[in-house]
Amino acid sequence: xxxxxxxxxxxxxxxxxxxxxxxxxxxxxxxxxxxxxxxxxxxxxxxxxxxxxxxxxxxxxxxxxxxxxxxxxxxxxxxxxxxxxxxxxxxxxxxxxxxxxxxxxxxxxxxxxxxxxxxxxxxxxxxxxxxxxxxxxxxxxxxxxxxxxxxxxxxxxxxxxxxxxxxxxxxx
Amino acid sequence: xxxxxxxxxxxxxxxxxxxxxxxxxxxxxxxxxxxxxxxxxxxxxxxxxxxxxxxxxxxxxxxxxxxxxxxxxxxxxxxxxxxxxxxxxxxxxxxxxxxxxxxxxxxxxxxxxxxxxxxxxxxxxxxxxxxxxxxxxxxxxxxxxxxxxxxxxxxxxxxxxxxxxxxxxxxxxxxxxxxxxxxxxxxxxxxxxxxxxxxxxxxxxxxxxxxxxxxxxxxxxxxxxxxxxxxxxxxxxxxxxxxxxxxxxxxxxxxxxxxxxxxxxxxxxxxxxxxxxxxxxxxxxxxxxxxxxxxxxxxxxxxxxxxxxxxxxxxxxxxxxxxxxxxxxxxxxxxxxxxxxxxxxxxxxxxxxxxxxxxxxxxxxxxxxxxxxxxxxxxxxxxxxxxxxxxxxxxxxxxxxxxxxxxxxxxxxxxxxxxxxxxxxxxxxxxx
Numbered sequence: 340x341x342x343x344x345x346x347x348x349x350x351x352x353x354x355x356x357x358x359x360x361x362x363x364x365x366x367x368x369x370x371x372x373x374x375x376x377x378x379x380x381x382x383x384x385x386x387x388x389x390x391x392x393x394x395x396x397x398x399x400x401x402x403x404x405x406x407x408x409x410x411x412x413x414x415x416x417x418x419x420x421x422x423x424x425x426x427x428x429x430x431x432x433x434x435x436x437x438x439x440x441x442x443x444x445x446x447x448x449x450x451x452x453x454x455x456x457x458x459x460x461x462x463x464x465x466x467x468x469x470x471x472x473x474x475x476x477x478x479x480x481x482x483x484x485x486x487x488x489x490x491x492x493x494x495x496x497x498x499x500x501x502x503x504x505x506x507x508x509x510x511x
Numbered sequence: 512x513x514x515x516x517x518x519x520x521x522x523x524x525x526x527x528x529x530x531x532x533x534x535x536x537x538x539x540x541x542x543x544x545x546x547x548x549x550x551x552x553x554x555x556x557x558x559x560x561x562x563x564x565x566x567x568x569x570x571x572x573x574x575x576x577x578x579x580x581x582x583x584x585x586x587x588x589x590x591x592x593x594x595x596x597x598x599x600x601x602x603x604x605x606x607x608x609x610x611x612x613x614x615x616x617x618x619x620x621x622x623x624x625x626x627x628x629x630x631x632x633x634x635x636x637x638x639x640x641x642x643x644x645x646x647x648x649x650x651x652x653x654x655x656x657x658x659x660x661x662x663x664x665x666x667x668x669x670x671x672x673x674x675x676x677x678x679x680x681x682x683x684x685x686x687x688x689x690x691x692x693x694x695x696x697x698x699x700x701x702x703x704x705x706x707x708x709x710x711x712x713x714x715x716x717x718x719x720x721x722x723x724x725x726x727x728x729x730x731x732x733x734x735x736x737x738x739x740x741x742x743x744x745x746x747x748x749x750x751x752x753x754x755x756x757x758x759x760x761x762x763x764x765x766x767x768x769x770x771x772x773x774x775x776x777x778x779x780x781x782x783x784x785x786x787x788x789x790x791x792x793x794x795x796x797x798x799x800x801x802x803x804x805x806x807x808x809x810x811x812x813x814x815x816x817x818x819x820x821x822x823x824x825x826x827x828x829x830x831x832x833x834x835x836x837x838x839x840x841x842x843x844x845x846x847x848x849x850x851x852x853x854x855x856x857x858x859x860x861x862x863x864x865x866x867x868x869x870x871x872x873x874x875x876x877x878x879x880x881x882x883x884x885x886x887x888x889x890x891x892x893x894x895x896x897x898x899x900x901x902x903x904x905x906x907x908x909x910x911x912x913x914x915x916x917x918x919x920x921x922x923x924x925x926x927x928x929x930x931x932x933x934x935x936x937x938x939x940x941x942x943x
Contacts, residue, residue, distance in 0.1 A: 418534060480565060
């Protein structure tokens with residue numbers, strides 16, 4: 340099995356994972372809308388707002404955001420200034436593009452790793468929770484770290500794909 | 512090396528990385544991280560990454576970004592905004608340039624339910640351009656009016672531009688949204704005046720469209736109610752204090768969903784399309800926001816913005832001269848990069864200076880958003896123009912950019928009016 344096959348296999352599973360994460364993001368978004376609407380209706384029609392709506396919505400936003408980082412990358416949504424980069428060709432272009440992907444991998448891996456460190460500090464010595472509903476923060480920090488790692492992996496795959504496609508082009 | 516020197520080097524590194532083609536969010540995050548590392552050490556830089564990412568997203572206020580995005584996408588699939596365009600078409604389409612004026616009115620209506628300029632331009636482009644082509648409109652006028660009208664998306668609330676500005680400057684997002692209403696109406700009118708003058712000078716540029724009977728005109732108005740309902744519900748709710756901005760966004764999203772359901776536009780394919788677009792935008796914008804927060808922290812600890820503020824304030828230049836210089840900087844940045852990125856990069860650097868100079872933060876938010884609007888249609892990176900060029904494939908980009916300048920001039924007049932009469936922006940927010 341050569342590097343290309345390994346990349347393709349990882350890419351396949353990664354796409355499934357990204358799809359799964361985007362389903363979780365959509366579900367969280369829908370729950371967010373319903374909770375806020377129910378809170379407003381409850382407050383004005385029944386004088387019974389949903390306690391802790393602000394906390395729930397904030398934590399749901401964490402899920403929505405970190406579940407879609409990799410999805411946005413897979414769709415090519417992250418924006419760049421291309422005025423100069425479009426005028427660079429050949430080996431220089433491949434080196435710069437793949438280096439950008441690898442730097443992205445490095446940066447978001449660091450963010451994910453620090454997410455885990457933050458999670459640990461929120462579990463020991465005491466479990467830190469939200470003030471009203473006492474929801475522990477740690478699981479949401481884990482989602483943050485996981486989302487960053489998947490995003491890093493997607494960037495890494497894109498970096499390798501840039502190199503392997505250039506090799507294929509040069510062989511042809 | 513002093514923190515200020517590191518800060519200045521950091522700004523140059525940021526622009527260098529962006530010019531090499533690094534995604535703007537990553538460039539800001541990486542520069543910010545390395546800058547904090549250089550000033551405060553490894554531990555401070557590392558923990559800043561996770562703390563910023565979590566504290567930025569674990570927020571009730573910021574949740575309105577995906578909610579407003581979803582609302583705009585649902586409004587798009589429900590077709591309510593195209594109905595608003597067709598109503599305008601039947602009322603003023605018979606006048607010279609009337610179809611282009613109806614396009615501006617349609618864009619303003621779409622802007623009232625969607626916070627994205629690109630979505631506004633894309634939606635109106637696909638509805639209005641074929642009609643204007645049918646009546647032999649000058650391609651410059653037709654494409655430029657859609658591209659310029661599309662920019663109203665980030666000025667008339669709900670507006671992504673105001674939400675981001677509010678997050679960066681810790682100003683009330685509700686007040687910022689409300690402050691965009693009157694300038695949005697003013698700019699729409701200025702765009703319509705541009706079209707009137709254009710067709711007066713060159714009547715062939717915008718031939719008259721068909722004339723409709725009164726009954727047809729009033730029938731068309733029946734389809735416009737969802738736009739008004741959503742606008743009054745969302746913006747009226749914020750203005751009267753019935754809803755918070757996040758609640759207004761959720762209620763607006765829920766009602767748009769019900770309207771799309773009532774209009775039988777909610778099939779599986781449309782739902783997937785709108786959710787996909789929402790997730791794509793959310794992912795893109797939050798990478799930018801988190802990384803911009805890391806970069807802002809770096810700028811703050813390097814004291815570059817504070818030093819810049821005290822240096823510029825000490826110059827023998829009146830505040831208005833400095834404001835004009837800042838506006839030119841915004842225009843230049845908006846020309847070469849995506850406008851929200853320009854805002855996220857520049858605002859943390861210049862905002863403290865603007866406040867020191869005595870300018871009102873809400874008023875400056877409106878000015879900033881209008882400058883970003885200019886950036887959306889000015890070459891070489893005019894995102895709205897690119898969108899319109901994608902729809903009107905037979906119209907060269909040059910032709911579209913050629914038609915843009917009268918509208919850019921109208922925006923400049925709008926800015927001058929706002930400088931002369933700040934109440935245009937501040938009247939409504941201070942009656943909340």
